[in-house]
Amino acid sequence: PPAERPRVERPSIPDLVREATVVRDESDASNAEGSHARLYDPAIATGLAFLALALLLLTPNREVGWLGAFLVVLCAAVNARIPLTTLRGTESLRVVAPLGLALAAIASLLTTGPEAQRWSLVGAAVAAIAVSVRNWVHASLFSSLHDAARELRETLPLKARVPSPDRLAYEEVPAADLRQGDLAVVLEGELAPADGMLEEGSGLGLRYPKAAHTRPYDEGDFILAGTRMLEGAATIRVRRTGDDRGIVRAIE
Numbered sequence: 257p258p259a260e261r262p263r264v265e266r267p268s269i270p271d272l273v274r275e276a277t278v279v280r281d282e283s284d285a286s287n288a289e290g291s292h293a294r295l296y297d298p299a300i301a302t303g304l305a306f307l308a309l310a311l312l313l314l315t316p317n318r319e320v321g322w323l324g325a326f327l328v329v330l331c332a333a334v335n336a337r338i339p340l341t342t343l344r345g346t347e348s349l350r351v352v353a354p355l356g357l358a359l360a361a362i363a364s365l366l367t368t369g370p371e372a373q374r375w376s377l378v379g380a381a382v383a384a385i386a387v388s389v390r391n392w393v394h395a396s397l398f399s400s401l402h403d404a405a406r407e408l409r410e411t412l413p414l415k416a417r418v419p420s421p422d423r424l425a426y427e428e429v430p431a432a433d434l435r436q437g438d439l440a441v442v443l444e445g446e447l448a449p450a451d452g453m454l455e456e457g458s459g460l461g462l463r464y465p466k467a468a469h470t471r472p473y474d475e476g477d478f479i480l481a482g483t484r485m486l487e488g489a490a491t492i493r494v495r496r497t498g499d500d501r502g503i504v505r506a507i508e
Contacts, residue, residue: 297338298392304331305384312378318370324377325361331384332357338391353387408464408503412482416449417441419491431497438494448483451496459488464503 308327311320332354357380364376416431419439426441431449434440442448444459458474462484470486473479479492481501496502 297334298388298395301331301334301338301388302385302392304328304334305381305388309378309381309385312374312381316374318373321370321373321377322365324381325365328361328377328380328384329358331388332361335384335387335391338395357384357387408482411447411464412501412503413447413449417443417446434494434497436494436497440492440494441489442479442483442485442492443489444485444487446485448479448481448485448492450481450492450494451501452479452492452494453477454479455491455493457488457490459490460486462486 304327308324308331311327312324335357336351336354360380360383361377364373364380367373367376413431415428416434417426417428417440418434419425419441420427434450438450439455440449440452448461454473454475454477456475458472460470461473461479462470463480464482473483473485473488473490478495479490480503481496482503499505
């Protein structure tokens with residue numbers, strides 16, 4: 257019997273594309289957001305307010321009054337740092353209430369009678385407790401929602417594969433550099449870096465990490481950034497990038 261020829265393993269098209277991709281590394285691509293929620297600010301503000309109230313009630317003298325006023329102003333400053341963006345908070349939630357606390361403490365110090373000054377400061381401390389507890393409750397209720405939104409945003413790819421000018425190779429560039437009308441190639445197992453129209457190819461995709469069902473994508477379909485291509489490969493004509501992407505607008 258004729259000898260069997262050894263089977264030759266041919267590389268897949270996605271593997272060939274990956275091999276033909278040149279990584280273009282740019283130091284400007286590190287657009288990490290440095291503003292993280294200060295998790296302990298609500299507890300610190302509430303503690304300062306309760307400490308001020310305890311001092312004013314237990315030690316009724318003028319020196320302690322000045323210390324209590326300082327603690328209320330410090331509590332107001334900490335409250336002003338607490339982010340309330342997840343609440344669609346107005347300026348009254350973020351700025352006016354802490355400013356009112358600070359002004360109330362200062363006005364209490366200007367009161368002439370020591371007893372009137374003391375009770376004015378007690379009122380300011382009670383108001384500080386109310387503002388601090390409100391902010392603490394809001395931060396606790398919406399922390400899980402904020403974390404989920406941050407997790408979802410972190411799934412967006414930082415890099416994008418684009419055809420090189422000679423169309424014989426590909427370049428890996430920062431996703432932030434994509435512009436409307438650019439072409440981006442998404443291979444099996446990769447995430448779409450931008451919203452766009454599927455111009456070439458087809459496949460099966462998962463719209464977001466915890467989606468219950470997959471959906472097929474064919475030429476002419478609109479694909480959202482963050483969609484994972486489970487099968488196939490596609491070339492996307494970019495339509496929306498950066499903060500205009502659908503998933504970013506949905507979580508902000």
